[in-house]
Amino acid sequence: MKIMRTIRLALKNIRSNKLRSALTMLGLIIGISSVIVLVGIGTGATTNITSEVASLGTDILTVSVNTDQGLTLDEVSELSELSGIKQAAPFANVSATVSKGASTGSMLSVLGVDGNYLDVRNYTLSAGREISFIDLDNQSKVCIIGADVSQDLFNNENPVDQTIKIGGDNYTVIGTLTEQGSSMGTNADSMVLMPVTTAQSLAGSGDIKSLYVQTENEDAVNFTQLATENYLKTTLDASSDEISVTTQQSMLDTMSSVQDTLILLLAGIASISLLVGGIGVMNVMLVSVTERTKEIGIRKSLGARKSNILVQFLIEALILCLLGGITGILLGLGVGSAAELLGYTFTYSLNIVGIAFGFAAVIGLVFGIFPAYRASCLNPIEALRMD
Template identity: 45%
Template sequence: MKLLPSIKLALKNIRSSKLRAVLTMLGIIIGVSSVIALVSIGQSSTQSVAQQINSLGTNLLSVNVMDTSEGQLKESDVDSFKKLYGVKDAAPAVNGRITAVNGKTSTQVSLIGTTESYQNIRDTKVANGRFLADIDNEYREKIAVLGSDTATTLFGADNPVGKEVQLNGNSYKVVGVLESKGSSIGQSGDSVIIVPLSTAQRVLGTTDIQSVYVQAQNANVLTFVQNELERSLMPLFHNNTDSYSVTNQQDVLDTMSSVSKTMTMLLGGIASISLLVGGIGIMNIMFVSVSERTKEIGIRKAIGAKRKDILMQFLIESIVLSGLGGIIGVGVGFIAIKIYAVITNTSVTFSPPFTFIAFGFSLVVGVVFGVFPANKASKLHPIQALRFE
């Protein structure tokens, strides 16, 4: 039996029972579309996490103090970090929550006290005005750089540069507005106010430095710099390594990417179960089709059809069913991705490799689950088939 006539005959049989064919393909359609949609969304989430971590800065190491009872970091310690081999720059930071007021508008925002180095280390860009300068920290100037969301909340569409803003009841001159950075690992980078380190310490009532952002000269020396920082911190905190942490940006990226990929594969695996369920549905309906067309099989064998012809006829019909379900599933999956992107206002990348894998798997399902009913049909005795009622 030739391939093209067999495909035409299979399509004819499918058209004769459209509703049954659609119900049979439903499992394949759901399986293929689910695999495509979930894997594409998962891969896009992985890329988004990587972008968020990279937006924190390049070749970045973060030193965080968890227990100040064992030791404290001072500006002099940060200056010593800058002298370590492989270190390009370092920026201290203190953090807190404050109330910012402009006229009758007030909002709770994150206050960051830091130095001029913070801008380059954290890849922070200024949309209007300027960033902090070291002289601002030296003279404890009452100036502020607003995040984009903070500027919009307090000043609306007006340009806040040169105007005053109240921080915990004290007036500060706005010297700059940052470009929007979006959210990074669940935290908004736009709902902030940045002031000089010495000024923030006075506002928050502390002289301790909570965090230090260290920029390595290149990615090749990140691990070396991390070890040097840990070696420098140990005597400052009486060898209590639980009091502080040194985080390598690349380690965070690798961990988050690994988790995202694992979740993507898990979701893809769960969705693939629908393909197996669809395969069982195809097998059941093909057994029914063999029973309904027993006399047809008997007639075909009586006029000279061989066993392999009958086998191929039903096997091709099973593959056509699963193939059509796979094609429809690809379309449904693509539509699902677009709908998800519109609803969540995110960018979702269509994954061609997994699309081909899902479609190919649907064809394999058609072959595997179509073999049993096709084999049964091919083994029917022509005389018994003709007598079948």
């Protein structure tokens, strides 16, 4: 019952100074809402990237060659015959102007691929056919276009068997991709695919320095990674620094590590506001002790013990911080929801919300203990003399 009376008295004192109490809580509200918003948006961003990496499949190896001379198609075919490898899909990036008829056209990402690329990347065709080995052998001027390219160039017409210009040359559209969206910074809907041999001719280079390798099963990933590295080192006479063979799992582990570091960084930055808010609480409580010195003297002269005064002011500081904490949490969740409407991904964690609320309680105890102790140590006779 004594605790309930103390809580009611604390609430009465807080209500009697509404503006001061609100300004005192402001630092905590900003700090806690900042923690929730920044960590939520940071977590959402890294979760999106992680899901994009995972969507490639954990049985995929990404190979990059940084030597002067890359692989040939025959060497890629030889690589795909290694034990544990299901298929290899080389690709080469080329930038070229894509247009239809006499239109000006626009610069798009043109990717040279073979027949395995769509299967490895889990892309599907909405119409037409895939690139065949005949297209590769003949360096055929054919292409597959993404959904956005199809809409921009042909509106609602069927683009299959029609002609577009790539780099000033005519290419026949043999297929269109279903809408894929953006993944890992690559927007397949705005992409044009052509035979890798044709792309090499367009770029003036016959080297293959990038490819995906799909393993026969997920259990063979580590074995296949080592076998691929050894093959590249032997074939290209390359060092470990000149080749890169990464698994999706290693990328996921890296993203997890980055996410943890990002969350700690953002939480640390936002926690500065909490520290400032805590200092504000202590300052206001010290002012409150000074203003209520005579009240403290009267209570002590009527028999209040030192512990009663200590608990009263400590509970008042704690309630002040908890109210700020609850308001900050609600504000943070509200701002996070608004951020989602603006296109950001906001992923809030109950653990972070709980930690933020607990931190508010800790601030109330830590920064309230000194004013409370100072109030409890006042001499009742001297306190009664105060005006």
